[in-house]
Amino acid sequence: MMLSLCPLLLCLLFSHIGTEAFIVSTDQLTDAEVGKQVVLRCVFDTNGDSNPTVVWEKVGVEQTVHTYRKNLNDLQEQHKNYTKRTGLHAISANKGDASLTLKNVNIWDEGTYRCSVNNGYGFGTASVDLAVWAINAEGMRILWKVDGSGHEFLSCQSSGWYPKPKVSWKDKYGNDLNAVSEQNITPDNNGFFHVEHDLKQQHDSSNEYICSVKHEWMTAPQRIRAVFTDGLKMIRLDDGNPSLDL
Structure with missing residues (x-):
């Protein structure tokens, strides 16, 4: 042969x-x-x-x-x-x-x-x-969402993936927060996947929260980070990598 x-x-x-x-x-x-x-x-x-x-x-x-x-x-x-x-x-x-x-x-x-x-x-x-x-071309975002009891939580969202990506939450100490997160991945009419990964844990204003999306065709995951700059609801977002001013 x-x-x-x-x-x-x-x-x-x-x-x-x-x-x-x-x-x-x-x-x-x-x-x-x-x-x-x-x-x-x-x-x-x-x-x-x-x-x-x-x-x-x-x-x-x-x-x-x-x-x-x-x-x-x-x-x-x-x-x-x-x-x-x-x-x-x-x-x-x-x-x-x-x-x-x-x-x-x-x-x-x-x-x-x-x-x-x-x-x-x-x-x-x-x-x-x-x-x-396909890799999401529109970037990632973190939004506030409110549950039925009026509690606010962070939601990491992105679209345009194929096949399904893997999503995770961690804090600045490296703690895995997936146990207190809820993930929803749904296809759109064109077959691309939309990701929503909700961090149901009440946030700590002194902490940082990093959402990562990993895809089998990417060499490195995409990341986005939420940082509370005033101790209240103000969120600062960046690419999820360490920076000198934090």
């Missing part, structure tokens, strides 16, 4: 009676940020054949994403979800590179894609998993 020659690739080997082995290779996993474009890699052995038929499909929903045949892109069977968002270069395809460019990635694009290649040398297929992610 020659797996030792492609440790980062998923190689599936198919044989046809009367033909030699035909290999199609893809990356096992790739990722893309919402709104950007991604290349789903797929290469195959041409053996000199320059007229392949390439079909990209999304597995599970059985949607045709892109078809290339007879040296042309054939979009007659393309699912409407991918209209004007895909590209496959003829020159590359004829040289054994059937990689697909997917533009303006959205949450619904997440899933498994299958690349199938058929030419005079044989037939082969391989799959790639696409992970999609």
Whole structure:
């Protein structure tokens, strides 16, 4: 199977009676940020054949994403979800590179894609998993909220996440306050998650409270800190990192 020659690739080997082995290779996993474009890699052995038929499909929903045949892109069977968002270069395809460019990635694009290649040398297929992610672009905020008894508490809020992030509260001493917090993460109509993490503990005006949001596609969590500057309800907010004036 020659797996030792492609440790980062998923190689599936198919044989046809009367033909030699035909290999199609893809990356096992790739990722893309919402709104950007991604290349789903797929290469195959041409053996000199320059007229392949390439079909990209999304597995599970059985949607045709892109078809290339007879040296042309054939979009007659393309699912409407991918209209004007895909590209496959003829020159590359004829040289054994059937990689697909997917533009303006959205949450619904997440899933498994299958690349199938058929030419005079044989037939082969391989799959790639696409992970999609989004990081809140509007920043975090801390608000006052009031419960049914009239008690005020701090609420850490942010939007535009995918997949779900992890949220936590700590004070300036590093104490974990999640036991006295209540978390609510809900999707909006576009599939992005809105986070509200309420600190139900009564605040101490001499303390500082840091809300952190951690996401699997971020190298470091986003933080925001509430500091009481006058001992009353006045809140000063910053990025959650230590500063010299505190």
